[in-house]
Amino acid sequence: MSRPVPRKKVVRKSGRVPLASTAFRLRVLVLAVAILFSVAAARAIQIQVVSAPAMAAEAAAKMTVARDVPAQRGTITGRDGQVMALTEATVNIIADPSMIATNGKEPEAMREADHAKAAAAPAEMAAIIAAHTGEPADTIEAKLRHATTTNAQGTSVPVKYTILAKQVRSSVWVELNAALNKVEEGPDGVKRGGYVGVFRESNPKRIYPMGTVGSNIIGFMSEGKGRTGLEAAQEEALAGTKGRERFETSPNGRIPLGNQTLTPAVDGKDFRLTIDPDLQWMVERRLAERVDEVGGTWGTVVVQDPENGEILALANYPSYDSNRPGDAEPGDTGNRAVTAIYEPGSVQKVLTIASLLDAGLTSPDKTYAISDTVKVGDHTVRDAFRHDDIDITTRGILVKSSNIGAITAAREMEPERLRDYLAGFGLGQKTTLGLPGEQSGSLPGAGMPQFQADSIAYGYGLSATSLQMASAISAVANDGVYTAPSIIKATGDHGALVPVPEPETRRVVSEEAARATIEMMEQRTLDSAAQLTIPGYRTGTKTGTARLQGAAGGYEGQVASIVGVAPVEDPQIVVYVLIARPDTLGAGLGMAGPVYRDIMSLALPRYGVPPSNEEEQEKLPLFKE
Amino acid sequence: MTAWETIRETPRRLGAAASQARPQLRSIISPPRRLSPVTFAVLVGSLLVAGMVGMLVLTTVLQNQAFEVRAAQRAASELGYRASDLEAQANRAKAPEALGRRAVELGMVPNPHAVFIDVESGEVLGQPISARGDEMPSLTIAPAPSPAPGADAEEAEGVATEGAPEEAHATEGAVAEEVAEPATEEAVATEPAEPTEPPADAPQPVPAAGVSG
Incomplete structure (x- = not known):
């Protein structure tokens, strides 16, 4: 009996992977898939749960402009x-030169025709753009050909933005765009046009x-x-x-x-x-002509409605064009009518006399005995007209512009009271038009010495702007009620303007005193009728001439001024003209008078002021016979 | 049997009869209904095509609308530009100096002696004085200079491209040239016979701008 042969035991060597095993391969695949899906799931959980808000916000930000x-x-x-x-x-006309250089295509997608067109386009486009914008064609062509540039790192980068023309009128752009897009066949049979790479960007222009x-x-x-x-x-x-x-x-x-x-x-x-542009234009033209004519350095005109204080015209010369401020001389872009202060001179006598009348200290026919000089502090003051000892009426003081008479009459009033009257007329207080740099001028304090009170009586020792003087005289013309000057009539949203609040008003002198003063001013017109009369209208005027203080102190040149009101029976227009010059030649009547008369002549019918009755006005006594 | 008993017994008899007559019920297994593969493929294909066509139509419509909106916005923008441009041109033309120049071109002269006419009575209020035209030279504006290159080129170019308005302007300029010469003569100022004069039957306060023929 044979012994059974023992079965040979297969011993697997440790560490050897059964790569050929199907089962093993499946296990590995499953494991890999599991890991892959686990990673994906983890990432999904991270995105969807852990970082969800941040990711959503980032996505929204990338999409949102x-x-x-x-x-x-x-x-x-x-x-x-x-x-x-x-x-x-208006628009800026801009270009993308890199786009023009590739005829609007990716470089690798360009065909032979594109290369040919890109090479010819800058010159052809520049000719069209130059014809529409007025910019030089060679400059435009150079910009259009400048398709690449070198950045800070030394790398060549495409130029995608260049400005060809700034603030071009939009109709020009519309036509230019149509011209660039138009395709035409030239005499050589080559189609031209349909250019790319020129755009516009909004850039509004204030005009x-x-x-x-x-x-x-x-x-x-x-x-x-x-x-x-x-x-x-x-x-x-x-x-x-x-x-x-x-x-x-x-x-x-x-x-x-x-x-x-x-x-x-x-x-x-x-x-x-409140400005009337047509009147403003006429006033500016007339002022400019006169300042140049008399060799003046600058001038201002204020035209005001005394009843409501509205400024109808506020002219300066020299002036400038707001569209071209760069061409203006320094100092001409401001508004001297509200910023330049000066001693008003004899126009101030209107306010002095109105104050004296209101206080009951004088009357038009009251006479004052004056000599040829008067002592004011350490100075001797004379009149512009030669005279010996005379008896002059209050009316004569105003008409003949007697400094001595004004000082003599004002000495009957306490200096503080005169000061209060002048403050009531708006002197020494800043106007509130709403323009930059409005000045208040100066008015001596309440405890002023007598010589200073004497000075302000005839227009020295205090300072004011043209606007202040016009508004003060307007108060007299408005039956003694001062109305703060205003230049803004209404404001608000387009089509829904709301009138601004009524300006501040206050009575300064009585109606009787104001009327009497205006009638005395009419006598001033009659005294120089040839130069000052406006046919058909009763007008009142007062001229003034005063030295102008220089920037370095002392006097440099002078200002000649005139103020007029019309019609005398119901004043509706006040015109104040001031012309400064570097020397002391000329005076208010001769220098500023013609400007006043022309402006008043234009303004009265313009605002429907009917002519006065045609009765000839009688000259009243200026001196005691 | 009373009626009451009849009523009571009837359901019982009917039930016994019904139980004897009711056949045996047995469940029947329905054969599963299945679409043929061709039908299913057609159905799925149809759904797919319908969905894609729907998406295509929707996308196309949205794109078209977007294009239309963009085109309309561009047109609105261009029209807004045009309106702004025309408004600016109108305002320039209405400026006092431009009007003064046009008045001079039409042979008008400044009149500093305006008077009133009472429409009802025909009475003249004020002192009528013939305007010579040289009373206020500052209000007489020289005719517009020809456009020069340089700073004004843009404006000149803009006007020049205005088509019809430019033609009208050129025509008016030509008329102005014809009447410019006699404009300073008193005869022209006081005896308005030029076709550009307003009708004489317009009694009203003298033109407020201080300019009359």
């Missing part, structure tokens, strides 16, 4: 709505259609902000508040039903002024 919504700057108009300053929707008219009132803008005039003083109200728009985009543009929020812009307020 935000941009400002510009606010429309307010418009400034004249009293009847004539536009004096508005914002025009002043009237140029120099009212430029010292309106001011100008620079770098998006008002720099002078109302543009600067009312910057916040005119500018409005810009809005903000957020929306979701895709490579194809805005997602139609995506999230979008819009905070609308709040447009700036419109301003309607």
Whole structure:
């Protein structure tokens, strides 16, 4: 019997992997898949649960575009709505030179025709753009050919933005765009046109259609902000508040039903002024002509409605064009009518006499015995007209502009009381037109010495602006009631302007005193009828001449002025003209008189002021016979 | 049997009869209803095609609408530009100096001696004085200079491309040239015979701008 052969035991060597085993391979595959899915699941949990808010926010931020919504700057108009300053929707014409260099295609996708067109396009486009914008064609072509540049790292990068022309009128862009898009077949049979790579971007421009008219009132803008005039003083109200728009985009543009929020812009307020642009223009032209004619250095004119204090014209010369402020001389962009202070001289006598009349200290026919000089402190004051000892009436003091008479008459009033009257007329207090740099001038304090009271009686020792003087005389013309001057008639949203509050008013002198003063001013007109009379109207005037204080102290040159009111029976227009010159030649009547008469002649019929009755006015006594 | 007993017994009898007559019920196994493979494929294919067509239509419509909106926005923008441009041009043309220049071109002269006419009585209020045209030289504006290159080129170019308005302007300029010469003569100022004069039957206060023929 044979012994059974023991079965050979297969011993597997340790560490040997059964790669050929199907089962093993399946196990490995399952394990790998499990690991893969586990990682994916973990990542999903991380994204969906752990970091969900942050990821969502990041995704939203990448999709969301935000941009400002510009606010429309307010418009400034004249009293009847004539536009004096508005914002025009001009555009910058910009180009993408890198796009032009590839004819709008990817470089690798360019065909032979594209290369040919890209090579010729800059010159052809430059010719078209130059014809529309006025920019030099060679400059434009150079910009269009500048398709690459070197950055800080020394790498060549494409130029995608260059400005070809700034603030071009939008109609020019519309026509230029059409010209660039037009395709025409040339005589050589080659099609030209259909150019790519020129765009526009909004860049609104502030324009002043009237140029120099009212430029010292309106001011100008620079770098998006008002720099002078109302543009600067009312910057916040005119500018409005810009809005903000957020929306979701895709490579194809805005997602139609995506999230979008819009905070609308709040447009700036419109301003309607009391200024009459047509009259303003006429006044500016007449003033400029006269200042140049007499060799003056500068001049101002104020035309005011005495009943409501509204400024109808406020002219300066030299002036400037608000559209080209860079061409202006330094100092001419301000408004000397509200910033330049000077001793008003003899026009001031109107206020002195009105005060004395109101206080019951004088009457038109009261006479004062005066000699040829009077001592004021250490100085001796004379009159402009030669005389010995005379008896002059109050009317004569005003008509003949007697300094000695004014001092003599005013000495009957306490200096403090005279000061109070002058303060009531607005002297020494800043006007509130709302223009930058308005000055208050100066008025001596309550405890002033007598010599100072003597000085202010005839217009020295105090200072004022043209606007202050015009408004003070307007108070006399308005039956003794002072009305603060105003230049803004209404303000508010476009089409819904709201009148500004009524200006402050106060009675300074009685109606009787004011009427008597105006009638004395009429005698001044009659005294120089050839130069001052306006046919058909009764007018009252007062001239003045005073030395002008220099910047370094002392006197340098002089100012000649005249104020007129009309018609005397019911004053409705006040015109104040001031011309400064570097020497002491000339006087108020000769220098400023013609400007006053022309302006008043234009203004009276313009505002429907009917002519006065044609009775000839009688000259009344100026001296005691 | 009373009626009551009849009523009571009837259901019982009916039930006994019914139990004897009721057949044996047995379940029937319905054969599974299966679509043929072709039908199923057509169905799925149809659904797929319908979905894709639907998506295509939706996308196309949205794209078209987006294009339309963009085109409309562009048109609105261009029209807004155009309106702004025209508004600016109108305001420039209405400026006092531009009006003064046009008045001079039309042969008008400034009149500083305006008077009133009472419409009812025909009475003249004020002292009528013939305007010579040289009383206020400052109000007489020289005719517009020809557009010069440089700073004004943009403006000149803008006007020049205005088509019809430019033609009108050119025509008016030509008329102005014809009447410019006699404009300073008193005869023209006081005896309005030019076709550009307003009708004489318009009694009203003298033009407020201080300009008359």
